[in-house]
Amino acid sequence: MSDTKRIALLIDCDNVSHNSIEGVLEELAKYGMVNVRHAHGDWKSPGLSGWIERLHANAIRPMQQFAYTKGKNATDSAMIIDAMDLLYSNNVDAFALMTSDSDFTPLVLRILENGLPVYGFGEKKTPKPFVDACSPFIYTENLEETDEKKPTKKVADIGTKAALRKDTSLVRLLRTAVEQTSGDDDWANLSRVGAYVSNNSSFSAINYGYKRLSDLIKASDLFEIQMRHNDSAMYIKDARK
Known part of the structure; x- marks a missing residue:
């Protein structure tokens, strides 16, 4: 049996930029194999066009979630259900959540209760409760590279x-x-x-x-x-x- 850690990456595309996805995957490679890659969002929304270009190139599976009610973010609920299904499947050893939404803080705490680590990735606007719940948490702006591939x-x-x-x-x-x-x-x-x-x-x-x-x-x-x-x-x- 392989000792390689199996990581599930769940992406809240409504609340995080696509520009750092390659950097996120490179960082996660330090911890294990990202064998589950789910990107949640309403793919009919023009705001996710940047993400669409990155899906196939990075072997990410789009998870469609329609906005049933205006002003409500249905992606959050779908992503939480996805995470719980994966948690109880016992087929992953760690989770990586890519989001800038603190509403996922209870989800992180629930996963930690099961003894699995949670790696967090989000923009610098991410509220502190979610940042503190993850270990580690990395700001996605720091994973983006300039044209010269040097830190900003x-x-x-x-x-x-x-x-x-x-x-x-x-x-x-x-x-x-x-x-x-x-x-x-x-x-x-x-x-x-x-x-x-x-x-x-x-x-x-x-x-x-x-x-x-x-x-x-x-x-x-x-x-x-x-x-x-x-x-x-x-x-x-x-x-x-």
């Missing part, structure tokens, strides 16, 4: 040393993670730090313009760094100690 200036700005050190929530999270996972000598293995952070927050280094936690750690200059085991493992220590 906005992403680069938030990842500077000064900006990282001014982010008190980030600094507290990282220092707490190191403190909780360090040995008697105050040094902590970065892989354990990363696991602690993932289990206790919606943090993702991508939201700060970095592909890896190790790159963010180096840029912040908050920790002393040692490479051990023939440079295969990074250990860090609070620079204040």
Whole structure:
């Protein structure tokens, strides 16, 4: 039996842009195989034309949901039912929800109760309750690439040393993670730090313009760094100690 994690990606096309779908799939490939790819929306709506162009190219199955009542979002209910069907099928090991709608927060909590992780992707307008419920949560703007395939200036700005050190929530999270996972000598293995952070927050280094936690750690200059085991493992220590 394969150990590859099976991931179900459910997309709320009414509330998230199509421009980052390739980046989302590339990010999910780090965690496992996205064997279920469902895009929910009213495909008669001209507002989803951008999504239509991306479906076949990325092997995404469109899930039609008609707007039965004007002003009501029927997509939410259909996507929740889809998620619950998949949850009880026992054919997936994790969920990825691509939406900017906080109405899906109870769904995330329900999936977590079953012991399955939920990876969240949404625009920066996404309400905090949904962001905090997912682990990790990645802003889709950070997965979009410019023509030169470089981070946008906005992403680069938030990842500077000064900006990282001014982010008190980030600094507290990282220092707490190191403190909780360090040995008697105050040094902590970065892989354990990363696991602690993932289990206790919606943090993702991508939201700060970095592909890896190790790159963010180096840029912040908050920790002393040692490479051990023939440079295969990074250990860090609070620079204040």
